[in-house]
Amino acid sequence: DAGVTQSPTHLIKTRGQQVTLRCSPKSGHDTVSWYQQALGQGPQFIFQYYEEEERQRGNFPDRFSGHQFPNYSSELNVNALLLGDSALYLCASSGVTYEQYFGPGTRLTVT
Amino acid sequence: LAKTTQPISMDSYEGQEVNITCSHNNIATNDYITWYQQFPSQGPRFIIQGYKTKVTNEVASLFIPADRKSSTLSLPRVSLSDTAVYYCLVGDRGAGSYQLTFGKGTKLSVIP
Numbered sequence: 001d002a003g004v005t006q007s008p009t010h011l012i013k014t015r016g017q018q019v020t021l022r023c024s025p026k027s028g029h030d031t032v033s034w035y036q037q038a039l040g041q042g043p044q045f046i047f048q049y050y051e052e053e054e055r056q057r058g059n060f061p062d063r064f065s066g067h068q069f070p071n072y073s074s075e076l077n078v079n080a081l082l083l084g085d086s087a088l089y090l091c092a093s094s095g096v097t098y099e100q101y102f103g104p105g106t107r108l109t110v111t
Numbered sequence: 112l113a114k115t116t117q118p119i120s121m122d123s124y125e126g127q128e129v130n131i132t133c134s135h136n137n138i139a140t141n142d143y144i145t146w147y148q149q150f151p152s153q154g155p156r157f158i159i160q161g162y163k164t165k166v167t168n169e170v171a172s173l174f175i176p177a178d179r180k181s182s183t184l185s186l187p188r189v190s191l192s193d194t195a196v197y198y199c200l201v202g203d204r205g206a207g208s209y210q211l212t213f214g215k216g217t218k219l220s221v222i223p
Binding site: 091099 | 212
């Protein structure tokens with residue numbers, strides 16, 4: 001049983017560009033959350049998707065948007081990239097239990 | 112959301128028991144205490160969760176006093192592979208539905 005998978009592993013973008021990150025949840029999970037982790041900091045909650053709707057949102061600007069598909073996979077989109085968006089982006093999935101399972105993350109570098 | 116306070120870093124020798132204490136003075140009645148472990152460039156991994164008294168699983172124990180204003184994660188006989196950042200989180204348990212609020216965590220270094 002595959003756990004949470006994310007793609008791509010690494011990504012380099014230029015300021016002002018747009019990026020899309022992808023996440024496939026663990027089998028049997030229907031909820032996907034996205035987190036941003038800057039170097040040396042703990043992960044910060046971006047938003048959560050359930051039943052293809054955004055259910056909760058953290059303190060992130062509208063440049064950050066997402067989507068959940070009928071198969072529960074999810075995308076994170078970031079527009080007008082800033083240097084400060086450079087971080088490890090983590091996807092976590094959960095189901096009927098309380099535990100959130102994290103993927104390995106996508107390392108985004110904005111130059 | 113309840114704020115947590117934990118030591119920035121800790122060192123321990125291999126084979127010793129490590130106790131990491133987390134303070135959460137404003138914990139709410141419905142809140143659970145959860146600990147995650149994170150290795151560099153990997154996603155956090157769930158270790159243990161509890162509400163009160165003591166919880167034990169195959170990797171750790173969690174001690175929670177009656178007032179629930181603090182908790183202690185206990186790692187028995189640590190090895191070099193336990194070197195990681197450990198996060199204490201407090202939140203409503205709710206079927207995976209709550210957002211996880213991470214602090215800076217405790218960086219544990221295990222020394223040979």
